[in-house]
Amino acid sequence: GAGVSQSPRYKVAKRGQDVALRCDPISGHVSLFWYQQALGQGPEFLTYFQNEAQLDKSGLPSDRFFAERPEGSVSTLKIQRTQQEDSAVYLCASSLREGSYNEQFFGPGTRLTVL
Amino acid sequence: LAKTTQPISMDSYEGQEVNITCSHNNIATNDYITWYQQFPSQGPRFIIQGYKTKVTNEVASLFIPADRKSSTLSLPRVSLSDTAVYYCLVGDMGKAAGNKLTFGGGTRVLVKP
Numbered sequence: 001g002a003g004v005s006q007s008p009r010y011k012v013a014k015r016g017q018d019v020a021l022r023c024d025p026i027s028g029h030v031s032l033f034w035y036q037q038a039l040g041q042g043p044e045f046l047t048y049f050q051n052e053a054q055l056d057k058s059g060l061p062s063d064r065f066f067a068e069r070p071e072g073s074v075s076t077l078k079i080q081r082t083q084q085e086d087s088a089v090y091l092c093a094s095s096l097r098e099g100s101y102n103e104q105f106f107g108p109g110t111r112l113t114v115l
Numbered sequence: 116l117a118k119t120t121q122p123i124s125m126d127s128y129e130g131q132e133v134n135i136t137c138s139h140n141n142i143a144t145n146d147y148i149t150w151y152q153q154f155p156s157q158g159p160r161f162i163i164q165g166y167k168t169k170v171t172n173e174v175a176s177l178f179i180p181a182d183r184k185s186s187t188l189s190l191p192r193v194s195l196s197d198t199a200v201y202y203c204l205v206g207d208m209g210k211a212a213g214n215k216l217t218f219g220g221g222t223r224v225l226v227k228p
Contacts, residue, residue: 058215091158091159093158099208100206100215101147101204103164104216108158
């Protein structure tokens with residue numbers, strides 16, 4: 001399909017392991033966003049890319065979190081030395097234009113469980 | 116960023132109209148009002164966006180009074196499949212960065228048979 005895809009859909013990690021979550025945005029979309037959603041809560045912003053430039057990473061909770069979008073399309077969110085509090089659904093969204101308030105298209109998310 | 120307040124939950128029945136009101140008292144001149152819908156185990160989905168008065172699409176209507184300090188999302192004749200969480204967001208469409216979407220807790224709508 002032509003939507004945003006994310007992989008893996010589910011990931012179980014032991015505490016201390018590194019994980020990498022992938023996002024394939026809609027082709028041609030300039031903006032890409034990562035969000036973290038804890039159970040029963042709304043999504044919380046992590047970081048924003050405009051093409052390959054990471055313009056806002058203010059939502060990343062610690063220096064263990066790192067995101068990249070080297071060619072302005074696919075993005076990877078990496079979490080080093082995972083902790084139990086990192087357990088959440090990680091959502092990726094893309095948007096045709098710059099800015100957060102233009103319509104964002106979300107992927108299904110990756111559910112991360114840290115044991 | 117304008118803070119939004121919306122009810123935590125609402126129950127309705129199939130075929131009824133559901134109206135969710137969101138308060139945003141400190142909305143700025145350049146801010147737009149956007150609503151997203153989220154089903155369990157899915158990412159949010161854009162429903163509707165407006166600046167003032169009324170906006171209608173095939174899914175919903177959005178009513179915004181003249182002072183823009185609140186807005187109401189109206190879902191006509193809901194079905195069981197409209198059971199979801201609905202988020203109201205307010206922000207400036209023109210800003211490229213430093214203007215992140217803030218979802219809040221949303222309103223959980225349960226449609227009963």
